[in-house]
Amino acid sequence: MSTTLTIEHLSIGLPEGADRPFAVEDVSFAIDKGEILCVVGESGSGKSMTANALMGLLPPGVTVKAGRAMFEARDVLRLPESEKQALRGAQVAMIFQEPMTALNPLMRIGDQIAEVFAAHDRYTQSERRERALELIREVQLPDPEKIIRAYPFQLSGGQRQRAMIAMALALEPKLLIADEPTTALDVTTQAQILKLILDLRERRGMAVMFITHDFGVVAEIADQVIVMREGKVVERGAAATVLNDPQHDYTRRLLDAIPTGRLPEARALSETPALEIKGLRKVYRTGGGFFRPVREVRAVDDVSLSVARGEVLGLVGESGSGKSTLGRTAVRLVTPDGGQVLVGGTDLAALSDEELRKQRHKVQMVFQDPYASLNPRQRIMGAITDGPITRGVPRKQAEARARELLEIVGLGADAAQRFPHEFSGGQRQRIGIARALAMDPELIIADEAVSALDVSIQAQVLDLLRELREKMELSILFITHDLRVAAQLCDRIAVMQKGRLVEIGTVHDIFLRPQQEYTRKLLAAVPGADWEQQRTATV
Amino acid sequence: MWKRFRSNIGAVIGVVLLVLVIAIAIFAPLIFANSPWQMVQRPFLAPFAMDGLPLGTDTLGRDVAAQLAYGARVSLLVGLVSTLVALLIGVPLGALAGFYGGYVDEGAMRFTEFFQTIPNFALAIVLVAIFEPTLASITLAIAIVSWPPVARLVRAEVMSVRKREFVDAATLAGLSKPRILVRQVLPNTVSPIIVMASLMVATAILLESSLSFLGLGDPNAMSWGYMIGAARTVIRSSWWLSFFPGVAIIITVLALNLIGEGLNDALNPHLSRKGKA
Numbered sequence: 001m002s003t004t005l006t007i008e009h010l011s012i013g014l015p016e017g018a019d020r021p022f023a024v025e026d027v028s029f030a031i032d033k034g035e036i037l038c039v040v041g042e043s044g045s046g047k048s049m050t051a052n053a054l055m056g057l058l059p060p061g062v063t064v065k066a067g068r069a070m071f072e073a074r075d076v077l078r079l080p081e082s083e084k085q086a087l088r089g090a091q092v093a094m095i096f097q098e099p100m101t102a103l104n105p106l107m108r109i110g111d112q113i114a115e116v117f118a119a120h121d122r123y124t125q126s127e128r129r130e131r132a133l134e135l136i137r138e139v140q141l142p143d144p145e146k147i148i149r150a151y152p153f154q155l156s157g158g159q160r161q162r163a164m165i166a167m168a169l170a171l172e173p174k175l176l177i178a179d180e181p182t183t184a185l186d187v188t189t190q191a192q193i194l195k196l197i198l199d200l201r202e203r204r205g206m207a208v209m210f211i212t213h214d215f216g217v218v219a220e221i222a223d224q225v226i227v228m229r230e231g232k233v234v235e236r237g238a239a240a241t242v243l244n245d246p247q248h249d250y251t252r253r254l255l256d257a258i259p260t261g262r263l264p265e266a267r268a269l270s271e272t273p274a275l276e277i278k279g280l281r282k283v284y285r286t287g288g289g290f291f292r293p294v295r296e297v298r299a300v301d302d303v304s305l306s307v308a309r310g311e312v313l314g315l316v317g318e319s320g321s322g323k324s325t326l327g328r329t330a331v332r333l334v335t336p337d338g339g340q341v342l343v344g345g346t347d348l349a350a351l352s353d354e355e356l357r358k359q360r361h362k363v364q365m366v367f368q369d370p371y372a373s374l375n376p377r378q379r380i381m382g383a384i385t386d387g388p389i390t391r392g393v394p395r396k397q398a399e400a401r402a403r404e405l406l407e408i409v410g411l412g413a414d415a416a417q418r419f420p421h422e423f424s425g426g427q428r429q430r431i432g433i434a435r436a437l438a439m440d441p442e443l444i445i446a447d448e449a450v451s452a453l454d455v456s457i458q459a460q461v462l463d464l465l466r467e468l469r470e471k472m473e474l475s476i477l478f479i480t481h482d483l484r485v486a487a488q489l490c491d492r493i494a495v496m497q498k499g500r501l502v503e504i505g506t507v508h509d510i511f512l513r514p515q516q517e518y519t520r521k522l523l524a525a526v527p528g529a530d531w532e533q534q535r536t537a538t539v
Numbered sequence: 540m541w542k543r544f545r546s547n548i549g550a551v552i553g554v555v556l557l558v559l560v561i562a563i564a565i566f567a568p569l570i571f572a573n574s575p576w577q578m579v580q581r582p583f584l585a586p587f588a589m590d591g592l593p594l595g596t597d598t599l600g601r602d603v604a605a606q607l608a609y610g611a612r613v614s615l616l617v618g619l620v621s622t623l624v625a626l627l628i629g630v631p632l633g634a635l636a637g638f639y640g641g642y643v644d645e646g647a648m649r650f651t652e653f654f655q656t657i658p659n660f661a662l663a664i665v666l667v668a669i670f671e672p673t674l675a676s677i678t679l680a681i682a683i684v685s686w687p688p689v690a691r692l693v694r695a696e697v698m699s700v701r702k703r704e705f706v707d708a709a710t711l712a713g714l715s716k717p718r719i720l721v722r723q724v725l726p727n728t729v730s731p732i733i734v735m736a737s738l739m740v741a742t743a744i745l746l747e748s749s750l751s752f753l754g755l756g757d758p759n760a761m762s763w764g765y766m767i768g769a770a771r772t773v774i775r776s777s778w779w780l781s782f783f784p785g786v787a788i789i790i791t792v793l794a795l796n797l798i799g800e801g802l803n804d805a806l807n808p809h810l811s812r813k814g815k816a
Contacts, residue, residue, distance in 0.1 A: 333707050360713035373704035377726040383705075386722075387712030435708065 004175050004207035005054075006030045010067035010077075012049050012058070012231075023049040023062060025231045031175065031224075034205040036197075038218045038239070040254075041228035042454040047211045050228075051177045053077065054209075055094055056084040071175065090120055093168035097180040099160035103152040109136070109163050110148030116170040135166040139196060157319075158189035165196065172204065179211045186318035186481065191525040194220050213454065215258050216484075219243055219528030227251045243531060257459035258484070266506060267491055273342075274443045274475035275307040275330065275363070280339035280349075282325055299325040300336070301499035307443060312469060312476040314490030314507075316483055316522070322499040327445045327479045331363045332356060344442050361391055364436035368448035370428035374420035380406070381416040384435045391439070398438070405434040409464060426457035430464065437468070445477045450485060462488055483526055487511060495519050543805040550801020556794035560787075564611035571605035575761040586779050595779050598769065603780065606761050607787055613762040614791065617678050617747040618740040624682035625743075626736060629689025634728075636690070637697030638720045648694070651687045659684045663746060667755045674757045677750060681743050692735055696728035730806035734799055741795035748788055763788050 012024040024046040031037045041047045052058050054069055054076060068075045076087060088094075096102040104112060113132040117123050123131060129148075136144040139162040152160055161181060168176055178197065182190040198221055201208055212218060218225055222239040227248065235248040246252045282300040299322040307313045317323040328334040330341055332348050341348040343362045351359060367373035374383055381402055388398040403413035409430040420428060429449060436444050446465070450458045466489060468474055480486050486493050487507055494504040495518065503516045514520045523529070544550055563570070573579055580589065584596040586603075594603035636647035654662070663680045670676035700706070701724055709719045750756055751764030752771075763784040770780030 331711055333710060357713050357715065360711055363711075365708070365711055367704040367708065369704055373708055375705040375709075375723050375727070378723070383708075386709065386714060390713045390715075390718075432708075435712075439712065 002033050003030050004033050004035075004071070005209070006068075006070040007050075007054075008068045008070070010050065010053065010069065011065040012046070012053055013063050013065040015061035020230065022046075022065070022231050024053070027067075027228070027231075027233050029224075029226055029233070029236065031207040031209055033174070033207055034201060035223045036201060036208040036210055036221050037224045037226065038222035039209065039211045039226055039228060040213065040215065040218055042213060042254075042456065044230070045228040046231040047228050048179055049231075051094065051179050051209065051211055054092065054177065055088060056081070086120070089116055089168075089173070090171045091173055092175045092177065093171070093173040094177040094179065095161070095164045095168050095181045097183050099157065099164045099184075100152060102164055103160060105152050107151075108148065109150050109152065109155070112163070113167050113170055116167055120171060122171070131170070132166075135170055136163075138169070138200075139163070139166045141166070156189075157185050158192060161185060161189075161193055162196065165193075165200075169200065169204070173206065175207045175209065176200075177209045177211075180213070181210075182217065183212070183214070187483070187525040187527070188318065188521060190217075190527060194527065197221065214527060215243065215255060215455075216526065216528030216532070219531035227254070254455060257456040266508060269308045269311050269491060272309045273306040274309045274311070274344070275477065276340070276342040277306065277326075277330065278304050278340040278342070280304070280326065280329060280341065281337045282322075282329055282334060283337055298322075298499045300329060302339075303496070303499075303501045304339075305494055305501060305504060307475050307477055309442075309475055310469070310473045311492065312465075312474075312478055312490045314486035314493040315477060315479045315496060316481065316486050316493055317496035318481060318522075320498070321496040323479050323481075323496050324447055325499075326496070327365070327447045327477060330443075330477065331360075331365050331445055333365075361387065361439040362441055363443045363445060364439050364441040366429070366432045366436050366444060366446040366449040369452055370425045370432065373432055374428055376420055378419075379416070380418055380420070380431055383420075383431065384416070384438045387435070387439050402434070402438060405437050406431075408437075408468070409434045424457075426453055426461060429453065429461050433461075433464065433468070437472070443475045443477065445479065447479045448481065449478075451480065451482065458485070465489060483511075483522060484532075495522065541805075544801050547801045547804055549797045550805075553794040553797025553801060556790055557798060560611055560791050560794065561615065563608050564615050567605070567608035567612060571602065571608055573602060573605055575601060575606040575609040577601065583773075583777050585777075594783050595777075597766070597780050598773060598777075603766075603783060606766055607763070607783055609761045610763040610766060610784065611787065611791075613674065613757075613760045614744045614747060614788070617674065617681065617762075618744040618795075621678045621681035621685065621743045621747075622736050622739045624679065625686040625689055625739060626732070628682065629686035630693050630725075630732065632686075633690035633693030634697050634720060634725060637694035638701055638716070638724060640698075644694070647690070651690050654684070655687045660746070660749065663750060664753070664755060667750060672750075672755050672757055674760055677747060677755075677757060680750075681746050684746070685739055685743060689732070689735060689739070692731060693728060696731055697724055700724045700727045730802075734803040734806060737795055737799035737802055741792040741799070744788065744792055744795075 008028050010024055010027045011022050014021060014023050027050060029037065039047045039050065053064055064077050069077045071092065079087065110129065110132045113135055114128040117128045117131065133144055133148055136147050141147045141159055141162050155163065182193050185193060194217065197208065200206065210221065218239060225237060225239050225242040226233050227235040227242065227250065229250050235242060235246065235251045242251065246255055280300050280303045284297045284299055286295045303326060315323045315326065325334060329336045332341065336349050339349065346359055348356065348359065381399060384402040384405065385398040388401065389395055403416055406413050406415050411427060411430055423431065450461050453461060462485065465476065469476065478486065478490055490507055492504065492506050493510045495502045497518050503510065503514065503519050510519060511523065514523060578600040579602050580592060580596045580600050582596055582598050582600040584592055586595040587593060588595060592602055594607065597603055632647050636644040663684045666680035666683060667677055706719060706723055709723045747762065748764030751762045752768035754768060756762050756765045766784040767781045770777065774781050
C-alpha cells in the first residue's frame with residue numbers, strides 16, 4: 001500500500017500570550033491510500049489545527065514553526081499560495097462540523113458543486129451540471145433533480161452534510177479531511193454519514209483523516225488511531241489495539257470516561273410523583289399570510305408522564321423531537337396550549353404570571369450552553385443568590401447557602417466572588433447546578449446539561465449529579481440526545497419522536513427489551529455499539 | 540480592556556487631543572483675560588502680526604484665539620449634554636421596545652420612525668426656530684433629533700440579549716420582568732451604547748456648529764460655528780477667521796471618532812476590524 005500523506009515533526013506555534021507556546025508540537029503520522037486515520041482528542045488538543053495547517057487555513061498569528069507534510073512528494077506546508085489553492089479541492093478536500101455555515105446560504109446546491117469545477121477550470125457549463133447530478137446521486141441524496149435546485153436551508157442537517165461531501169468529492173481528491181463531520185448531527189443521521197464515508201473510501205480508495213472526540217465513532221470507522229492531548233500525540237496504533245488495549249494513561253482515562261452501555265442497578269422508586277405531566281400539547285405556528293397557509297408544528301403532542309420523587313427520568317430524542325420544548329414547558333418558560341403540569345399538586349400551566357413567579361422555585365433548570373447561561377457581567381454570588389433573595393430569604397443566609405452549595409458542587413466557596421469568564425465550561429455547568437439547587441426545587445430539569453462538554457468533563461459532571469441524587473433525594477428530568485449518557489444516570493427513560501412519547505420504561509427495559517421500532521433504531525445507531533457490547537461483556 | 544484600548548495608537552491620540560481641548564475650554568478664563576466679545580485691536584489683524592494675538596483679530600477686532608477657547612466650552616457642553624439627554628430618551632424607549640416586544644415594540648418603533656423620517660438638520664432648525672435660540676433650546680433640539688438611532692440600537696441589543704439562557708435562568712429564579720431588564724439585560728448592552736455615545740458627541744458638535752453657522756446659535760455664546768458663519772463674507776480676504784475654528788471642529792470631532800473606534804475595538808474584541816488572533 002502506498003502512503004498518501006506523511007507528516008513529520010510538525011509544530012505549530014501560537015501567538016504570544018496564548019496558554020501554551022505550541023498548538024501542535026512535534027506531531028508525526030502517515031496515512032496510507034484507502035486508510036481511515038482517526039485523530040482523537042478533547043477540545044484544545046490541537047487536532048483541528050493540524051488539519052487546518054494542511055489546508056493552509058491557519059488563523060492569523062498562528063504559524064507552522066517546524067516540520068514537513070509530504071503529499072505527492074511535495075511539502076504542502078511550504079507551497080506558494082497559488083499552488084496551495086490548486087491543491088485544495090483537487091487533491092485534498094475538507095468537510096466541516098457545521099454544514100450550514102460551510103455552505104453559501106444564497107446559492108443553490110447544484111451551483112455550489114459546479115463552482116468547485118469552475119474554480120479549477122474543469123469541464124463546460126453543461127458537463128459541470130451533469131457531474132454535480134452524478135455526485136448528488138453518489139452521496140445518496142434523495143431526489144437529485146430537486147436537490148440540485150434547492151437552497152441549503154431547505155435541506156436537513158444530514159442532507160447538508162451529504163451535499164458538503166459531494167462538493168468535497170467533486171474533483172476526486174486523494175485525501176479527505178473530515179473535521180468532526182457528524183458532531184452536529186443526530187445519531188441516526190450520524191450512522192448514515194459514517195456509512196457513506198466508509199462506502200466512498202471503499203469505492204474510491206481515498207485516504208481519510210477523520211477528526212473526532214468520540215471514541216464510539218472511532219470504533220465504527222477507524223483503521224488507525226492517534227490520540228492527541230495538548231498538542232502532542234500520546235498514543236497511536238491500529239484501531240483495535242488502541243481501543244481494547246490502551247497503553248497511555250490519558251487514553252485509558254478517556255476510554256473510561258465514555259458513558260458505557262453498562263446499566264446501573266435498578267433502584268426502588270418512591271410512589272409520590274414530583275412532576276406529573278398530563279396530556280401536554282404545544283403547537284408552534286409560523287408563516288401564514290394571504291396566499292400561504294399557516295405552518296403548524298406539533299412540538300409536543302399529547303404527552304403524559306411522571307417523575308417520581310428521587311427519580312431521574314431520561315428524556316431522549318433526536319433534534320426536533322420536542323424534548324426541549326417539553327422541558328421548557330415543564331418550567332413554563334413556554335406556556336403550553338393544553339394539558340397540565342403538576343408539581344407538588346400545583347398546576348404550573350394554569351397559574352397567572354404573578355402567581356407563577358412565586359411558584360417558580362419549585363422547578364429549576366440546568367441549561368445546555370455553559371457560556372450563555374450565566375450573565376457575563378454578574379458575579380457568581382449574585383447569580384446564585386438572586387433567586388432566594390427574591391423569595392424572601394435574608395441576604396446573609398442566602399450567601400452562606402450559596403458558599404455551601406459551591407463547596408458541594410466542588411468549586412470552593414471563594415468562587416462566589418468571581419465572574420463567569422474565569423471558569424471553564426465544566427465549572428460553569430457546576431455553577432448552573434448550584435444555582436438550581438439554591439432554590440430548593442422539587443424538580444430539576446437538565447436540558448442537554450452535559451452535551452457541550454468534553455467526555456472527561458462530562459463524566460465528572462455526571463458523577464456530581466449522581467452524587468447529588470443520592471445525597472439530596474433529587475428528582476431530575478434529564479433531557480439528552482445521547483442514549484449512552486442517559487443510561488448512566490437515569491432510572492427510567494422516555495423516548496420521544498416528532499412530539500410524541502414513543503416509549504417509556506426502566507433503563508433495562510429500554511436497552512435490553514425495546515418495544516418500539518424507533519427505539520430499536522436509535523439504539524442501533526449509537527456509534528460503536530458493537531464494540532461497546534464486547535467491552536462491557538469483558539469488563 | 541484598558542490594555543486593549545491603550546494598544547490602539549489612534550485611540551490614544553484621540554484621548555490626548557480631547558484632553559487638550561477640554562483643558563483649553565476649562566482654563567479659557569485663565570489663559571485669556573479678555574472676554575471673547577471684547578474688541579482688543581483693530582480688525583482683520585493677520586495671525587502672528589502682533590504679539591499677544593497669535594491668531595489675529597476678527598471683523599470687529601476681537602481676539603480670535605480667545606474666541607476659539609471660549610467656543611470650545613460651548614461646543615463640548617452642547618455635545619455632552621445633548622448626548623446625555625438623547626441617551627435618556629433613547630435607552631429606556633429602546634429597552635422597553637426590545638424587551639416587551641409586541642404592541643409596546645410596535646408603538647415605540649412607529650414613534651421612533653416618526654422622528655427618523657424627518658431629516659435631522661431640518662427638524663433641528665425648526666425646533667430652534669420655534670424656541671428662542673438659547674444654549675438650552677439648542678441642546679434640547681439636538682437631543683431630540685439624535686435619540687432615534689440610540690433607541691434602535693438598544694432595542695436590537697436587548698432583543699438579542701433577551702434570548703440568552705441566563706435570562707431564562709433569571710426568570711426561573713422568580714425575578715420580575717422589570718428587574719430582569721434592568722439588572723440582567725441592560726448591563727450587557729452597555730458597550731455598544733458607550734461607543735455610540737462617543738460618536739454622538741462628535742455629531743452633536745457638528746450639528747451645533749451648523750446651526751450657529753446659519754445664525755441660529757445662542758447670540759450670547761461664542762461658538763465655533765458662529766465664528767465661521769460670521770467670517771464667511773470675508774473668507775477670501777481673511778482666511779484665518781474661518782480656518783482656525785474649522786480646524787478646531789475637525790480636531791475635536793476626529794478625536795471623538797478615534798476614541799469611539801478605540802472603545803469599539805476594546806469593548807467588542809470579537810468584532811475588532813484588525814482580526815488579530
